[in-house]
Amino acid sequence: MRLHGKSAVVTGAGGGFGAGIAERFAAEGARVVVADLDGAAAERVAAKIGGRAVQGDVSRARDVQAMVAVAVSGFGGLDIVVNNAGTTHRNMPLLEVDEATFDRIYAVNVRSIFHMAHAAVPVLRRQGRGGAIINISSTAGLRPRPGLVWYNGTKGAVNTITQGMAIELAPDRIRVNAICPVLGATGLTEQFLGGPATPEAMGRFLATIPLGRMSQPSDIANACVFLAEDCADFLTGVLLPVDGGRTA
Numbered sequence: 562m563r564l565h566g567k568s569a570v571v572t573g574a575g576g577g578f579g580a581g582i583a584e585r586f587a588a589e590g591a592r593v594v595v596a597d598l599d600g601a602a603a604e605r606v607a608a609k610i611g612g613r614a615v616q617g618d619v620s621r622a623r624d625v626q627a628m629v630a631v632a633v634s635g636f637g638g639l640d641i642v643v644n645n646a647g648t649t650h651r652n653m654p655l656l657e658v659d660e661a662t663f664d665r666i667y668a669v670n671v672r673s674i675f676h677m678a679h680a681a682v683p684v685l686r687r688q689g690r691g692g693a694i695i696n697i698s699s700t701a702g703l704r705p706r707p708g709l710v711w712y713n714g715t716k717g718a719v720n721t722i723t724q725g726m727a728i729e730l731a732p733d734r735i736r737v738n739a740i741c742p743v744l745g746a747t748g749l750t751e752q753f754l755g756g757p758a759t760p761e762a763m764g765r766f767l768a769t770i771p772l773g774r775m776s777q778p779s780d781i782a783n784a785c786v787f788l789a790e791d792c793a794d795f796l797t798g799v800l801l802p803v804d805g806g807r808t809a
Contacts, residue, residue: 562589563590563792564586564590564786564790567591567592568594568640569591569632569641570594570641570643570677571595572597572619572645573619573647574603575603580606581778581782582643582645582781584606584610584782586782586785586789587611589786589790592613592635593607594613595607595612596615596628596646597616600616603616613631615628615631619676619677620669620672620673620676625676626676629677629680629681633684639685640789641692641789642681644695644696645697646669646673647669647699649666649752649753650711651755663711667715670719671722674719682730682735685735691733691735693735693789693793694736695738695788695789696737696740697742698739699742700743701713702715703800724798724800727797727798728798737798740781740785740788741801742776742781742803743775743803743808745775745778746775754766770804770806771809773805776803781803784801
């Protein structure tokens with residue numbers, strides 16, 4: 562198994578991409594902390610994979626510290642962190658997004674990585690065996706589109722932070738990479754589209770993806786396994802599009 566003996570924290574793992582990542586990690590032999598704002602959802606996924614559930618808000622330092630603490634106390638250490646939790650604003654003109662919404666998406670999408678770095682990096686350094694941090698970004702951070710300006714900005718920040726962290730943490734053998742998915746079938750799909758996911762709306766969007774479909778949790782999970790396993794130990798600072806060719 563490709564992740565045998567490793568322990569991981571996956572945020573936003575109660576559903577969508579995060580649940581897919583947690584499930585695939587467990588199938589590959591990892592012990593997984595399933596962290597989510599929805600505690601019941603985290604419990605369901607953790608029960609399914611034999612992991613540990615943690616309810617918490619990634620925009621709060623104390624909650625993020627608790628996620629890492631559960632990995633250390635329950636599994637004896639930490640090897641992999643996947644910063645997957647994220648949110649967006651509805652697809653709309655940039656001046657129609659209110660300040661509270663702006664603050665929330667930056668707190669969840671960007672500040673969360675700050676908190677996780679403060680929680681996880683000291684542990685990884687102390688262990689002395691390196692580690693893998695994977696940030697779930699978006700094609701929006703590579704090829705911004707109208708209607709999601711402020712969300713685009715958060716993912717641009719994630720990409721820059723990823724590369725900066727990769728350089729600074731390389732002497733510790735802590736690898737930091739990002740995955741940039743195209744739109745997937747998650748709870749945020751209609752917000753990204755700006756309206757109901759009708760066949761017509763989906764058809765227009767799918768026409769922009771050369772491989773002709775949305776991303777699936779399995780696509781993102783497969784990429785995460787690759788970036789987390791030892792075979793990828795010379796990869797850091799990578800912004801990996803998992804997008805069916807949309808940003809090509």
